[in-house]
Amino acid sequence: MPKEEAFAKLLYLAAAVLFIIGLKGLTHPRTAVRGNIIAALGMLLAIVVTLMDQRIVSFQIIVAGFVVGGLVGVIMAYRSSMTAIPQVVAVFNGFGGGASAIAVGAAYMEALKGEWIEEITIQFTSSVAMAGLIGAVALTGSAIAFGKLQRLIKERPVLIPGRHVINVTLLLICLGLGTWLVVDPTGSFPFWAMVGVASLLGIMLVIPIGGADMPVVISLLNAYSGLAAAGHGWVLNNSVLIIAGSLVGAAGFFLTALMCRAMNRSLANVIFAGVGTVVATETETEDIYAGRVKSASPEEVAMLLSDARRVVIAPGYGMAVAQAQYAIQDLMLLLESRGIEVDFAIHPVAGRMPGHMNVLLAEANIPYDKLIELERINPTFRQTDVVLVFGANDVVNPMARDSDPSIPIAGMPILNVDEAHSVVIVKRSLSPGFAGIANPLFVADNSLMLFGDAKEMAMDLTTALKET
């Protein structure tokens, strides 16, 4: 190994260490900002070292790519609202996967010309095939996830008849083309054909999955783009790519498993079952709720709140849609000024990505020590006077305690809000949540419905409370 190469490799190792230290920083909110900066410095180091590489003879294309990509990144990072974070992450993730697929394709085409690497080995071609396949699935899968989150395409599952057969066929075609590439690396046709089929597979895999299952999908696609980067590292025999890709893969798979556990569903069930397709009809739910729903006015709820000592707020995706976090913060401040203890109950899959609710509430200046996860908040509901449910439904549905397998959320750990003295559900109508089933909480003896938009109702409650 020439001296320069060894030096570059040592610096790559330093970059990889910075990534690990950076991720370690994310284990606590106090060190997290620093951790993210350390990881970014690791990235900068890796890029600078690479730019010194002898094989780079021209910088025009690189500078053009930096300028265009940098602008897109800055604009998207600063112009997007916190509510749209899941979409933004999906887009960046798709970019990463797509870049891996395209770059290994270009590397392969150059290798075919006899440039750039000494010989085309099986390791080289199989890594090209792997990175191309996974990268393309991550690209189009993320695009569909973005479309669903942005409501550009139907959020409910789209079930294409015979989709399992189609998907297996597509995967087999990809593997066949990949094998062709490995066995006979003489042309670039099998690679691009495989990328094309894999792009279709990415669409087919995500389109049958419903919006509420997006936390799982985004985590999984994140893992894929990590694996694609690692595959890219195998192509170039570059350790920093392998380590970084592997770290991201680990993060993605860990969050995927965690989200599945939080819903008591297997990964296969989330990906293939199309949960959320069947929605209870108005008449069905009316039968269950008929005449048993107690509706309250903001003034009545304000009375209830003014007598409380402890209030817990349980937010769901409805809070994000209504952008109600600031109005809820005002309500929290008013309650606290009257000596009432206020905490937030955070369900792991509330929202559209892991930890989504935390980011929205942090945006509204709510201190993070008030954002309490499921395991820690559940034992406190018995000592809670009022729970305010803002736009959450399935995650507080007591039907989940039922073990009947026909209930899509059976066995899912829920926030036990029904154990509190009173529960107020802020919701626009009695329509079912994503799982498409009725919620007996709405007719429980200690429940009151406050019909309306989450933001408006939070504001009305604050006004009404000021008058009491």
Next chain:
Amino acid sequence: METFVPALTIFILALFVGFEVITKVPPLLHTPLMSGANAISGITLVGTLITSGARLTTATEILGFLAVAMATANVVGGFLVTHRMLGMFRRKD
């Protein structure tokens, strides 16, 4: 084969390091973890630079530009949006 085994060794060991570190991230920070990890996966940029700097044919030039631009957006946007998010988390004061 002489490069395959070391590469696999690094990959597997890094997976274990990843799991060890990441399982300690609290649910509070799962969104920043995901977007931060996502920014790190933009490391593929390093690979795209080598390919696109070689400039052999027009086809690989175009592909190289696309790949560099996408990976740069991933890296820059990913770290910035994570930074923005993390700046919002504060304690009771």
